[in-house]
Every structure is written in C-alpha cells, then in structure tokens.
Amino acid sequence: MNSLKLTNIGQLVTYDSPRDEMVVLENTEIGIEGNTIVEIGANLGDADQLINCNQKLVTPGFVDPHTHPVFLDGREDEFAMRLQGATYEEIAEAGGGIINSINGIRNSSESDLISPVKTRMDRFLSLGTTTVECKSGYGLNTKSELKSLKVIDEVNQAHKIDMIPTFMGGHAFPPEFKNDHDAYVDLICNEMIPAVAKQSIAKFNDVFCENGYFSFEQSRRILNVGKEHGLMPRIHADEFEDSGAAKLAGESGSISADHLMAVSDVGIRKMAENGVIATLLPGTTFFLGKSGYAPYQKLKDAGVEVALATDFNPGSCHIQSMPFILSLSCIAMKIPVLEAIKAATFTSAKSLFLNDTVGSIEIEKKADIIVWGIERAVQIPYLVSDHQIQNVVKNGVIIS
Ligand SMILES: [Zn+2]
Structure with missing residues (x-):
C-alpha cells in the first residue's frame, strides 16, 4: 500500500471529534496509508511519498x-x-x-x-x-x-x-x-x-x-x-x-x-x-x-x-469556489473564520451523513486534504478570491 507523509505543516486547522471543537495544531505531520489517515503527530516515520508543506496552512478538503x-x-x-x-x-x-x-x-x-x-x-x-x-x-x-x-x-x-x-x-x-x-x-x-x-x-x-x-x-x-x-x-x-x-x-x-x-x-x-x-x-x-x-x-x-x-x-x-464562499460568509454573515471552516468541512459532511469518513483530519478518516499557499486560516477571508492552493490530496492521492 502506498504511503504518504505531509511534513513541515505550519498550521493544521481541523474539527476534532473527541474535543467537539475546531483545533489549530502546530509543528505536526500527517501520515497516510492508502486512502486513510493513520497518524497525526511530530517526527513520523518514512513514507513512499512526501509533501513538504513549507510551513503553510493545512485543512480538510x-x-x-x-x-x-x-x-x-x-x-x-x-x-x-x-x-x-x-x-x-x-x-x-x-x-x-x-x-x-x-x-x-x-x-x-x-x-x-x-x-x-x-x-x-x-x-x-x-x-x-x-x-x-x-x-x-x-x-x-x-x-x-x-x-x-x-x-x-x-x-x-x-x-x-x-x-x-x-x-x-x-x-x-x-x-x-x-x-x-x-x-x-x-x-x-x-x-x-x-x-x-x-x-x-x-x-x-x-x-x-x-x-x-x-x-x-x-x-x-x-x-x-x-x-x-x-x-x-x-x-x-x-x-x-x-x-x-x-x-x-x-x-x-x-x-x-x-x-x-x-x-x-x-x-x-x-x-x-x-x-x-x-x-x-x-x-x-x-x-x-x-x-x-x-x-x-x-x-x-x-x-x-x-x-x-x-x-x-x-x-x-x-x-x-468554496474558498470564496468562506470569505463571503465571514464578511457578509459575520461567521468567525474557524466556524466557517467547520461549516464547509465537518458540518457539511454531516449534512450528507458522511462525517464518519470525511470532513476533518482525524485518524481513520479519508485522506482528503488541502495544502494551502498561505500560512494562517485568517488569510482565507482576507484574500477574498485570490486563494493559492499548493496541493489537493484526495483519497490519499496527490491531485495537484
Ligand atoms: Zn439549489
């Protein structure tokens, strides 16, 4: 089974099920086997493929x-x-x-x-x-x-x-x-x-x-x-x-x-x-x-x-563009940025009965992940429509 590791993550922003809240993790890595997230933490072992996140923001797809x-x-x-x-x-x-x-x-x-x-x-x-x-x-x-x-x-x-x-x-x-x-x-x-x-x-x-x-x-x-x-x-x-x-x-x-x-x-x-x-x-x-x-x-x-x-x-x-929708939500409906990310990932997955498999970066979930070209979540609404995405990972496969 192919393995993939995301290293050098600046901020990992995701909904966390046990804590029932959005979390911001720093200095962490994500380990993926096949299409599944298997590890989240520091200094993970080697993998077949690597994505260097260059200290950028990482969120769920x-x-x-x-x-x-x-x-x-x-x-x-x-x-x-x-x-x-x-x-x-x-x-x-x-x-x-x-x-x-x-x-x-x-x-x-x-x-x-x-x-x-x-x-x-x-x-x-x-x-x-x-x-x-x-x-x-x-x-x-x-x-x-x-x-x-x-x-x-x-x-x-x-x-x-x-x-x-x-x-x-x-x-x-x-x-x-x-x-x-x-x-x-x-x-x-x-x-x-x-x-x-x-x-x-x-x-x-x-x-x-x-x-x-x-x-x-x-x-x-x-x-x-x-x-x-x-x-x-x-x-x-x-x-x-x-x-x-x-x-x-x-x-x-x-x-x-x-x-x-x-x-x-x-x-x-x-x-x-x-x-x-x-x-x-x-x-x-x-x-x-x-x-x-x-x-x-x-x-x-x-x-x-x-x-x-x-x-x-x-x-x-x-x-x-969901990044634009996120920005618009923050500006026009005054949704706090982490709440907007939760609404566009975890809660939207829940509305499709899919929150057990997608919508957050957690162990045993599908590896559906965005590596952004920006450092912090607060930049998403700020950039309005000019969002840079470094990589999209879908089912553990690097799409772009
Ligand atoms: Zn409609």
Whole structure:
C-alpha cells in the first residue's frame, strides 16, 4: 500500500471529534496509508511519498453539500440582461431562465453532458472541494431526470472527486405542467421517484418549497413518497419568503434545510428541535445582487448547526469556489473564520451523513486534504478570491 507523509505543516486547522471543537495544531505531520489517515503527530516515520508543506496552512478538503452541476450551457446572456434591469418575464421571453437549462438537458444525450460535468468536477477539485453533492433537476420529466442522474453516476465512477447524487424533480414546474401543478407532483410521486429508486442512483430527494413553487403540502407529499422509496429528504427552504419550509424540514426528518434567507422564528425553533442542519448559500444572495443574507447568528443562538455550500448552478449562482464562499460568509454573515471552516468541512459532511469518513483530519478518516499557499486560516477571508492552493490530496492521492 502506498504511503504518504505531509511534513513541515505550519498550521493544521481541523474539527476534532473527541474535543467537539475546531483545533489549530502546530509543528505536526500527517501520515497516510492508502486512502486513510493513520497518524497525526511530530517526527513520523518514512513514507513512499512526501509533501513538504513549507510551513503553510493545512485543512480538510471542502465538502460542498449543495450544487446543481448537471446542465449543458451557462446562462451569461440572461445574467447580463438582469444586470441591465431586465425583468424575469423579459428574460423568459428572450429564451432565458430555467427553460433554457431544461431544453439543454432534454435535447442532449448522456455523452453530450458528461464532458461539461467532468470539466466542472475538475474545477471543484482544483479549488479544494473533495466531496460534492450533485442534484438533478433540469430535466423535469422522467427520462431526463434519470439521464441527469446517470451522468452524475458515470462521471463519479470515472472521477477522483466523490459526487453524492440527489434527485430533484421538485426543482420547478416544467412548461407542459404550467397550468396543472398537481399533475406534475403526481408524475414525480407515481413515476419519477419509483424509477429513481429502482435504479438506486440517488441518495437524497430535494424539493423547492416556496410560495410560487412547490407548496407546503406538495413538498410534504414529495418528501414522504421519497422516504417510502429510501430517498432521504433535504429541502430548499424559505429563500424568498417564509413558506413554512423550515418547519416542514423539521417535521419531515430532513437532515438539511438550505437557503433560509427568509426563515421565521418558528421555523428556526423547529429546525433546532429536530436537529436539522442549516445549509447557508451566501453565494446566491451575492450573485443576485441582494443584501438579505441568511440569519447566521440567530440560527446559531437557537442551537442550529450551520453548513456552507456554493449552490453552484447556471442561473442564480455560477460560483464553484468554496474558498470564496468562506470569505463571503465571514464578511457578509459575520461567521468567525474557524466556524466557517467547520461549516464547509465537518458540518457539511454531516449534512450528507458522511462525517464518519470525511470532513476533518482525524485518524481513520479519508485522506482528503488541502495544502494551502498561505500560512494562517485568517488569510482565507482576507484574500477574498485570490486563494493559492499548493496541493489537493484526495483519497490519499496527490491531485495537484
Ligand atoms: Zn439549489
């Protein structure tokens, strides 16, 4: 078995499970056998390969628990129109909006989609993301949702990054169901979810619960049918206004409620009572030019655990960089830097039920590690977007 040693680490910043807190270790080394961390300490023995960390910062690889990476083309033209003040209707008339992404998926073959998705995974990994949750949700019919999930599965098998698949037929209403939303919910529940479950190509089931999208009752039905088929619930909740989605997250046993810019006090209480993790997506608020960030401090004060994600997607947040999301979280939501690192590594892994294997640098965990080009954690928010990464190690293999 190949062994690897990281030496000359300046600061090792990680969540520490026995102490249940973030720790900063100095003058330490990391010993790796195969894909697993086996030793952390000073003066470790020899290894087949060495990384000299040059007294730089070392952290766990990022776990990004919310992305929509299966689409054909970017939507930069509608972005430019929006910057010039175009309305949603004007963008839709010009062929933009989600319909653009729906047509892209429906008119593409699996092999057309594999290449762009693979390129996006290369980019995630180079930015230090070693595990990424990936949603379907631009096909919005049975065939195209299955196609999207198959693309995730195929890229995942060939790529070094770990991709965690989520079915999201409940992302939006496709045009053919514009006037009969309940019929689309029937299609999701009676046809899509059973088909996805039969193929075992998704772990989670997500729904966009919001006024004007899927109602509280429709969302509840979609999540419950998913659970009956072995798909674990997570939810897009209270992004634009309070629709009771955070409350539904609590009632439905969702591991995570995401967005939450408009979450109510009752919703926060329900989340805390039921151990629902708040996955915050500040990149979307930023990308849409808004100022109402999710209430981090309120969530924390209520005892809700917080995770961070990019929400990478072609319409409302074309951001893949977790280092930038970390910086934005510190600046816009006033998250202390070590808390932000925990939210982007350990707690985000927990929101995917993966915290026993990834999300921290601890013995017996997977060797998913970032060796930074900077010395101290506090430089991550300070550098905003100009982050240097010396090496990414994924499953004990040096990627770059
Ligand atoms: Zn999303």
